[in-house]
Amino acid sequence: MKKYKVIYERKNCIGAATCVAANDDRWRLLDDGKAELKDSVKKDAHFELIIEETELEKMMDAARSCPVNVIHIEDMETGKRLV
Ligand code: SF4
Numbered sequence: 001m002k003k004y005k006v007i008y009e010r011k012n013c014i015g016a017a018t019c020v021a022a023n024d025d026r027w028r029l030l031d032d033g034k035a036e037l038k039d040s041v042k043k044d045a046h047f048e049l050i051i052e053e054t055e056l057e058k059m060m061d062a063a064r065s066c067p068v069n070v071i072h073i074e075d076m077e078t079g080k081r082l083v
Contacts, residue, residue, distance in 0.1 A: 001052050002077060006059055008037045008047040009070040018065040023058040037071075050076070 015033040026049075030036050040047040051059055056073070063071035063083040073082045 002075070004051050004053070004056055004059070004082070005074045005076050006037065006040070006049045006051060006063075007072040007074065008035075008040060008049075009045070009072075010034055010037075010047055011045060012068055012070045014068050016067050018067065019062040019071060022065045023062040026055070026059065027062055 013034040015029060015035065017029055017035065019027040019035055020029055026038050027035050028038065037047050037049055040049040059073060060083060063073050069083075071083065074080065075082060
């Protein structure tokens with residue numbers, strides 16, 4: 001099963017919540033007005049979460065919907081950034 005890394009630059013989130021609308025399994029808004037990527041791990045200045053291919057499409061929808069492009073997805077096999 002292929003794996004993908006979701007990279008979320010939370011400090012630049014503006015709380016538009018389109019990620020939540022696209023994928024509320026993985027995204028929710030917190031009290032500070034910014035989104036949380038559920039189950040992610042903090043790495044330096046960003047958050048990371050590894051997902052499997054079954055989740056990719058919905059996560060791609062969330063990433064593409066973000067107006068400030070703070071959600072990125074990488075193919076862990078090739079290292080290629082998809083969003
Ligand atoms: S869509 Fe982007 S800016 Fe809006 S809440 Fe989600 S991560 Fe933040």
